Amino acid sequence: MKQKKSNVFILVMAISAMLVIAPIIGASSVMAASTYKIGGIFDSTGPASFLGDPEKKTMEMMVEQINAAGGIDGQKVEAVIYDSEGDPAKAVSAVNKLLHKDNVLAIIGPSTTPTTLAIVNFVEKAKVPLISCAAGIEITSPIKPWVFKTAQSDLLAVAAIYKTMQARNIKKIGIITVANAFGESGKKQLIGQAKDFGITVVQQESFGPNDTDTTAQLTKIKSASPDAIVCWGTNPGPAVVAKNVKQLKIDIPLYQSHGVASPKFIELAGDAANGIILPTGKILVTKLLDASDVQKKILEKYEADYKAKFNINVSGFGGYSYDAMVMLANAIKGSGGDKEKIRTALEATKKYMGVTGEFNFSATDHNGLTPDAFVMVEIKDGTWKLLSK
Amino acid sequence: MQEIIQYLFSGITTGSIYAVIAVGLSMLYSSTELINFSHGEFVMLGAMGIVTIWVHLALPLPLAFVLTVAAVAFMGMLFERLAIRTAKKHQPITLVIITVGASILLRGVAMIIWGKDPFSVPPFSSHDSIEIAGAALVPQSLFIVVAAFILAGAIHLFFKQTLTGKAMVACAVNKKAAWLSGIPSETMGVLAFIISTGTGAAAGIFIAPITMSSYDMGTMLGLKGFCAAMIGGLGSLWGAFAGGILLGVLESLGAGLISSGLKDAIAFILLLLILYICPGGLFSAKISKRF
Numbered sequence: 001m002k003q004k005k006s007n008v009f010i011l012v013m014a015i016s017a018m019l020v021i022a023p024i025i026g027a028s029s030v031m032a033a034s035t036y037k038i039g040g041i042f043d044s045t046g047p048a049s050f051l052g053d054p055e056k057k058t059m060e061m062m063v064e065q066i067n068a069a070g071g072i073d074g075q076k077v078e079a080v081i082y083d084s085e086g087d088p089a090k091a092v093s094a095v096n097k098l099l100h101k102d103n104v105l106a107i108i109g110p111s112t113t114p115t116t117l118a119i120v121n122f123v124e125k126a127k128v129p130l131i132s133c134a135a136g137i138e139i140t141s142p143i144k145p146w147v148f149k150t151a152q153s154d155l156l157a158v159a160a161i162y163k164t165m166q167a168r169n170i171k172k173i174g175i176i177t178v179a180n181a182f183g184e185s186g187k188k189q190l191i192g193q194a195k196d197f198g199i200t201v202v203q204q205e206s207f208g209p210n211d212t213d214t215t216a217q218l219t220k221i222k223s224a225s226p227d228a229i230v231c232w233g234t235n236p237g238p239a240v241v242a243k244n245v246k247q248l249k250i251d252i253p254l255y256q257s258h259g260v261a262s263p264k265f266i267e268l269a270g271d272a273a274n275g276i277i278l279p280t281g282k283i284l285v286t287k288l289l290d291a292s293d294v295q296k297k298i299l300e301k302y303e304a305d306y307k308a309k310f311n312i313n314v315s316g317f318g319g320y321s322y323d324a325m326v327m328l329a330n331a332i333k334g335s336g337g338d339k340e341k342i343r344t345a346l347e348a349t350k351k352y353m354g355v356t357g358e359f360n361f362s363a364t365d366h367n368g369l370t371p372d373a374f375v376m377v378e379i380k381d382g383t384w385k386l387l388s389k
Numbered sequence: 390m391q392e393i394i395q396y397l398f399s400g401i402t403t404g405s406i407y408a409v410i411a412v413g414l415s416m417l418y419s420s421t422e423l424i425n426f427s428h429g430e431f432v433m434l435g436a437m438g439i440v441t442i443w444v445h446l447a448l449p450l451p452l453a454f455v456l457t458v459a460a461v462a463f464m465g466m467l468f469e470r471l472a473i474r475t476a477k478k479h480q481p482i483t484l485v486i487i488t489v490g491a492s493i494l495l496r497g498v499a500m501i502i503w504g505k506d507p508f509s510v511p512p513f514s515s516h517d518s519i520e521i522a523g524a525a526l527v528p529q530s531l532f533i534v535v536a537a538f539i540l541a542g543a544i545h546l547f548f549k550q551t552l553t554g555k556a557m558v559a560c561a562v563n564k565k566a567a568w569l570s571g572i573p574s575e576t577m578g579v580l581a582f583i584i585s586t587g588t589g590a591a592a593g594i595f596i597a598p599i600t601m602s603s604y605d606m607g608t609m610l611g612l613k614g615f616c617a618a619m620i621g622g623l624g625s626l627w628g629a630f631a632g633g634i635l636l637g638v639l640e641s642l643g644a645g646l647i648s649s650g651l652k653d654a655i656a657f658i659l660l661l662l663i664l665y666i667c668p669g670g671l672f673s674a675k676i677s678k679r680f
Contacts, residue, residue: 045500045505047605049505050505050506176649179650205649206649206650207649208652208653210605212403212406212599212600213399213402213403213599213641215395215398215399215402215525215641216396216400216641216644216645216649217644217649219392219396219399220392220649223392235506235507236507236601236603239509239601240601247525248395248518248525249518249520249525264506264507268507268508268509269509270509270511
């Protein structure tokens with residue numbers, strides 16, 4: 001009997017001890033969850049650093065702003081950012097670290113199409129939302145439930161260029177594209193959409209990303225006598241093309257892609273940049289926008305914040321991670337950290353007016369932009385001029 | 390016809406870029422029997438140096454040229470003293486790998502110093518492109534072709550006419566015998582590096598207005614220069630020169646007449662063919678191995 005009593009006593013002691021300790025354990029697990037961890041993979045060094053570097057800086061700035069405003073639902077946000085150096089293999093190792101070691105809620109990036117495509121299967125399998133900052137249409141077509149992107153697709157850029165050409169009665173074009181994923185995707189869109197706008201591609205050429213001379217290709221295009229030339233690439237190649245066009249005295253309009261929509265291009269191409277027409281996100285021409293443009297205020301604020309924090313001028317590409325971060329923060333709100341809820345909320349994002357344009361995600365559109373996300377500009381005397389629509 | 394001339398012009402322009410780089414590589418090989426895979430990076434340093442000294446500091450071009458070449462040659466000397474000489478006892482393959490490592494290091498340092506964006510360098514003369522038979526020729530191309538000729542010619546004279554040049558060749562042929570006849574082989578080695586990296590810098594300065602300068606420009610240029618030197622036959626100066634022009638013209642004709650997508654492939658297939666038919670390169674088939 002006595003034996004039994006002491007057993008009960010021990011039991012009571014054990015239960016009460018657990019009751020005392022439990023809240024502490026519980027509290028500490030709440031403490032651990034009190035930050036929302038968000039992953040970032042950007043090509044902040046290497047050949048695509050002109051994309052990755054401003055994207056990374058923007059994400060850091062946004063996280064700081066969100067935390068300064070009290071975080072999301074009272075929880076602080078923590079960014080874990082890795083550099084993929086433009087290398088798909090490095091992107092894969094970064095995504096594995098984010099998924100398995102850092103256990104992030106969602107991932108923003110990577111910056112380029114090849115690095116994004118390399119990690120898509122991993123996030124799909126782990127069921128973690130990914131918002132890519134890359135342009136390639138293959139990222140969101142066909143639709144993958146967990147993959148979104150904020151950069152305008154090439155599809156839209158080509159449509160914007162062709163619309164302008166149509167208005168200017170240009171029927172025959174020669175194209176010269178860079179021999180990498182960006183150029184190939186552009187070439188596919190240029191050839192694929194030409195018919196819809198009554199345009200024929202009479203000559204197609206390519207150049208290497210580090211080529212120092214493209215006169216041979218341009219001579220060939222010239223002999224096919226097109227009405228205009230479209231060049232698709234990222235710096236410095238298109239600047240070489242622009243210079244060569246002037247040197248060969250080819251007297252037809254040169255169109256470039258949004259890949260060179262930065263002041264750097266004007267600096268590189270110098271006088272040869274004059275008269276070049278290209279599509280760009282609105283951020284490049286914020287000052288020229290109409291005061292009635294709803295995007296103008298958002299752009300001005302982003303520009304001012306970025307300049308204040310990093311003391312360098314904003315680049316057109318950082319906006320991709322700005323929009324990704326804002327939409328993600330909105331989606332996390334009220335989700336309690338549930339990834340499925342975040343994904344559903346992202347997909348339901350409607351009429352979000354961001355730096356890049358107005359986003360309307362749906363179950364069939366994970367890019368959510370229209371050609372209106374681009375404006376057409378002409379380079380005149382070393383600066384941008386808006387083309388009237 | 391007009392197109393063919395244009396292809397030749399652009400081929401000769403790119404070709405002489407490869408040629409000046411190949412000449413520097415070949416010169417180092419013929420005096421130290423070492424292939425410097427960081428040569429392209431010294432070319433990049435030359436191009437970046439001219440950006441800083443001429444474009445940013447706005448010093449007069451001749452002064453900027455001399456300063457840049459001197460600074461890069463000094464770096465070449467440091468490279469020889471610190472990295473190559475300390476490992477001199479090892480197999481040649483070790484030294485070659487050291488140069489590969491140096492190229493990665495130099496590229497990284499340049500990225501930190503100058504950033505990742507490319508820089509534009511204005512052409513040396515503001516003349517319009519010259520029109521010959523309906524084909525356009527950029528004045529800067531002429532600068533490059535002339536520079537390549539002068540560099541190769543000067544090195545040629547140095548090796549054939551001066552005692553120091555001959556001593557340098559002697560060191561490469563047989564170091565011990567050269568030492569026995571009183572030639573300081575270490576001085577010769579460092580001198581070879583200084584001259585080679587100096588010519589590399591000069592090449593970088595001349596090509597910068599056409600190629601633009603960026604921290605990662607050296608790799609591809611170094612590789613193409615190496616190909617050119619191989620085509621011509623390593624160790625032969627004029628072979629390297631001709632190899633460079635040939636590679637450039639083949640690339641340009643390949644791009645123009647066949648397909649620009651296959652441009653590099655055409656050039657490299659021809660390189661393989663040439664090396665298959667005469668393994669020593671086009672211009673040094675006579676001697677396969679000295680001593």
